[in-house]
Amino acid sequence: MNIKIHIPGLPPESLPKHVAIIMDGNGRWARKHLMQRTMGHSRGVNSVNRITRFASDLGIANLTLYAFSTENWNRPREEVDALMCLIGETILREAPELKENNVHINLLGDIDRLPEQVQRNLQEGVDLTASCDGLNLNLCLSYSSRWEITDAVKAIAADVAAGKIDPAQITEDTISSRLQTAGIPDPDLLIRTGGEQRISNFLLWQIAYAELYFTDILWPDFDEEAFTQALTQYANRERRFGMTSDQIQSLLK
Ligand code: IPE
Ligand code: IPE
Ligand code: MG
Numbered sequence: 001m002n003i004k005i006h007i008p009g010l011p012p013e014s015l016p017k018h019v020a021i022i023m024d025g026n027g028r029w030a031r032k033h034l035m036q037r038t039m040g041h042s043r044g045v046n047s048v049n050r051i052t053r054f055a056s057d058l059g060i061a062n063l064t065l066y067a068f069s070t071e072n073w074n075r076p077r078e079e080v081d082a083l084m085c086l087i088g089e090t091i092l093r094e095a096p097e098l099k100e101n102n103v104h105i106n107l108l109g110d111i112d113r114l115p116e117q118v119q120r121n122l123q124e125g126v127d128l129t130a131s132c133d134g135l136n137l138n139l140c141l142s143y144s145s146r147w148e149i150t151d152a153v154k155a156i157a158a159d160v161a162a163g164k165i166d167p168a169q170i171t172e173d174t175i176s177s178r179l180q181t182a183g184i185p186d187p188d189l190l191i192r193t194g195g196e197q198r199i200s201n202f203l204l205w206q207i208a209y210a211e212l213y214f215t216d217i218l219w220p221d222f223d224e225e226a227f228t229q230a231l232t233q234y235a236n237r238e239r240r241f242g243m244t245s246d247q248i249q250s251l252l253k
Pocket of ligand 3: 024025026194
């Protein structure tokens with residue numbers, strides 16, 4: 001991993017290896033600026049570019065962005081169409097620079113539900129950055145955690161029915177390896193912008209021990225400084241994983 005930026009007081013080992021973000025507040029940002037909701041989404045793309053670049057420069061290994069949920073299909077048709085257009089355009093425009101920065105694009109979600117043109121553009125981005133081994137950028141599109149877990153259960157049930165798996169041998173790894181995030185370590189830090197304090201069907205299995213960080217900042221206003229604040233708070237938390245503080249301290253020695 002190529003580290004280009006060091007934040008004073010935050011050594012690389014204090015940074016999370018995987019940050020997941022619920023990018024919320026685009027609509028409220030637009031309303032605050034007397035604009036259409038879709039303008040908020042366009043401005044949100046700037047934040048995506050900025051934060052991806054910053055995470056990559058900091059040497060963070062994984063960034064997972066919740067861009068469009070299964071539930072978001074229930075929004076007004078015009079907003080869904082505008083979002084699909086924006087996603088399709090953005091990936092085509094940004095993929096070359098992502099490649100230059102060695103960012104690997106990975107898609108999580110029910111991608112088949114997206115319009116075909118958007119799927120083609122996304123695939124172009126994935127193909128273009130396939131050999132990149134810097135930041136792994138996981139874009140969650142038409143994603144929800146319950147959809148993902150249901151899909152994993154179906155796959156495991158099919159393997160059991162086919163005699164490939166003995167139910168008694170099912171472990172947590174059996175389940176993890178059937179999720180969209182197979183092979184990706186669990187998030188260390190989950191950030192939600194926009195002031196709501198809920199998870200909205202995002203990575204329910206994977207965030208079992210993530211540190212949660214909620215901020216009122218609306219996604220289009222979320223910048224390097226705001227991200228640094230989240231990283232600083234993360235670095236100052238003690239992750240105990242069920243153990244005692246003394247145990248953790250002696251492990252760190
Ligand atoms: C997040 O912003 C973007 C998506 C869910 C696609 P919102 O569109 O949810 O913005 P608010 O919550 O209405 O402000
Ligand atoms: C969560 O935001 C989904 C994404 C950021 C893509 P929403 O704005 O859809 O969440 P709820 O419905 O208010 O919980
Ligand atoms: Mg919202």
